[in-house]
Amino acid sequence: MARQPLAERRAATRAKIAALKAEIAKMDAIAAERIGRLAVRAGLADLALDDDTLSREFEAIASRHAGAENAIDQADDQAK
Known part of the structure; x- marks a missing residue:
């Protein structure tokens, strides 16, 4: 099997990194929503x-x- 050219390997790696960054951003958004809901429920929004x-x-x-x-x-x- 022939090895992929460096440019293709780099592009594939960049795509994986972008997907991981998007996954992290989604996880952060979910955590922020959860903490926000808890803060509102605890009355912090009224202070x-x-x-x-x-x-x-x-x-x-x-x-x-x-x-x-x-x-x-x-x-x-x-x-x-």
Whole structure:
């Protein structure tokens, strides 16, 4: 079987990368919709918070729970 020319291999690889980027964008959109729904349900939409304040609060939530998530991941790895 003849090897594909470099240009064809590069084009195929770029197409795969584009498909993966699109998949990541879709995953991000789904996550954003989920978080948005939860934020509205929790009443955050009714608060007069600017974007910077809200962003800092989300970052604080993420940092508080990142340690717990890492501990769970490590426990799962040790169990294997």
